[in-house]
Amino acid sequence: MNETERKARIALVMPRLSRYGGAEGFAWRLAGALAEAGYDVDFVCARCEVEPPAGVRPVVVGRYGGTRVLKVLWFAWASDRICRKNGYDLVFGLGNTVQQDILRIGGCPIRTFNSLSLRAWPKGFSRFFKAFRRKISPASNAIARIDALRMEQKPLVVAVSHFVRDLIVRQYPELSPEAVRVIYNKPDLERFSPPDAGERQRLRAQAGLEPDDILITTAGTNFMLKGIRPLLFALASLPPRFKLHVAGGRNPKAFLALARKLGVADRVRFLGKVDDMPSFYRTGDIFILASFFDACSNAVLEALACGCKVLSSGMNGSAYFLPERWVFPDPGDVEAIVAHIKNAAQESAPEPFVWPDEIDSGLEPYLVLIEDRLKSVQAE
Numbered sequence: 001m002n003e004t005e006r007k008a009r010i011a012l013v014m015p016r017l018s019r020y021g022g023a024e025g026f027a028w029r030l031a032g033a034l035a036e037a038g039y040d041v042d043f044v045c046a047r048c049e050v051e052p053p054a055g056v057r058p059v060v061v062g063r064y065g066g067t068r069v070l071k072v073l074w075f076a077w078a079s080d081r082i083c084r085k086n087g088y089d090l091v092f093g094l095g096n097t098v099q100q101d102i103l104r105i106g107g108c109p110i111r112t113f114n115s116l117s118l119r120a121w122p123k124g125f126s127r128f129f130k131a132f133r134r135k136i137s138p139a140s141n142a143i144a145r146i147d148a149l150r151m152e153q154k155p156l157v158v159a160v161s162h163f164v165r166d167l168i169v170r171q172y173p174e175l176s177p178e179a180v181r182v183i184y185n186k187p188d189l190e191r192f193s194p195p196d197a198g199e200r201q202r203l204r205a206q207a208g209l210e211p212d213d214i215l216i217t218t219a220g221t222n223f224m225l226k227g228i229r230p231l232l233f234a235l236a237s238l239p240p241r242f243k244l245h246v247a248g249g250r251n252p253k254a255f256l257a258l259a260r261k262l263g264v265a266d267r268v269r270f271l272g273k274v275d276d277m278p279s280f281y282r283t284g285d286i287f288i289l290a291s292f293f294d295a296c297s298n299a300v301l302e303a304l305a306c307g308c309k310v311l312s313s314g315m316n317g318s319a320y321f322l323p324e325r326w327v328f329p330d331p332g333d334v335e336a337i338v339a340h341i342k343n344a345a346q347e348s349a350p351e352p353f354v355w356p357d358e359i360d361s362g363l364e365p366y367l368v369l370i371e372d373r374l375k376s377v378q379a380e
Contacts, residue, residue: 069138161317186361194307217284227290249273281306
């Protein structure tokens with residue numbers, strides 16, 4: 001940016017200014033990159049949980065109301081009010097907000113998510129009750145209304161994967177696929193890399209694995225959504241040398257009970273929150289994500305970069321980067337999961353992962369997009 005020009009004022013809008021969480025970490029990095037590029041950056045949020053990047057001002061509007069629906073509605077109203085009051089040159093939305101010039105969708109419309117993710121719950125009362133609760137949920141209905149309203153404003157829409165783009169277009173057929181920009185998250189391929197033989201042997205010994213053991217790994221905080229249940233059923237159909245390690249900070253009590261019922265409790269370890277994820281991936285033989293919905297799992301890309309054989313359901317945006325033989329369409333199909341695991345176990349370790357040059361990813365495309373959008377607004 002030319003230093004003699006007035007610095008454009010940009011607002012990033014998201015409920016939390018934080019570095020914990022994929023979307024939050026992205027927003028923090030983007031705010032810092034915009035400030036470093038010379039823009040005047042405000043981060044409009046309900047809560048400021050960490051020190052902002054250099055040059056970024058938090059604008060905290062709170063999130064009042066007591067119940068989730070009131071908090072959602074308050075933030076949508078308060079953030080819109082402050083953005084109008086401050087007269088920003090560009091508003092970049094990353095949450096449940098109505099008015100923005102650029103809207104990054106890191107998931108999908110809530111109605112679509114509710115429909116896809118419902119299959120994670122077992123058929124019968126459990127699934128029925130989950131569907132009923134979602135249908136009458138004031139917060140879910142409020143977010144669905146915000147989803148519709150923000151599309152009526154015709155912002156420039158960015159999806160984090162082709163999978164998410166297609167779901168958005170399915171929900172809003174007035175949008176063409178070409179009208180939705182796709183920019184992927186990109187893992188740190190220097191931090192996530194394959195181990196040498198000595199490191200791998202040491203890691204496996206620390207994990208208590210025998211030389212012939214085949215370690216399946218998976219990661220996620222929402223165990224039901226991430227398909228831990230079908231994975232446990234799949235493990236019960238595999239030979240005893242197959243083990244399963246799960247990274248994620250949720251209470252695994254119900255899943256440990258299921259593992260005991262299936263007779264595989266001695267082959268499963270729930271590790272809780274794992275700080276050293278590169279070592280976690282490097283310990284395993286096969287990383288699998290049996291998710292019923294994942295916009296674009298970073299874990300799949302990180303495991304791939306660490307030299308794992310990686311399997312994924314087709315309901316995950318980062319399955320785009322996997323060979324077709326490593327993708328199973330239905331995360332609830334236990335027989336298909338078992339077959340994919342057995343086939344992958346017989347394969348050699350993959351070649352080191354190289355990010356395709358033709359795929360837009362990381363922060364740079366956003367900086368270009370924002371600069372182009374500002375120029376088009378100024379030209380009007």
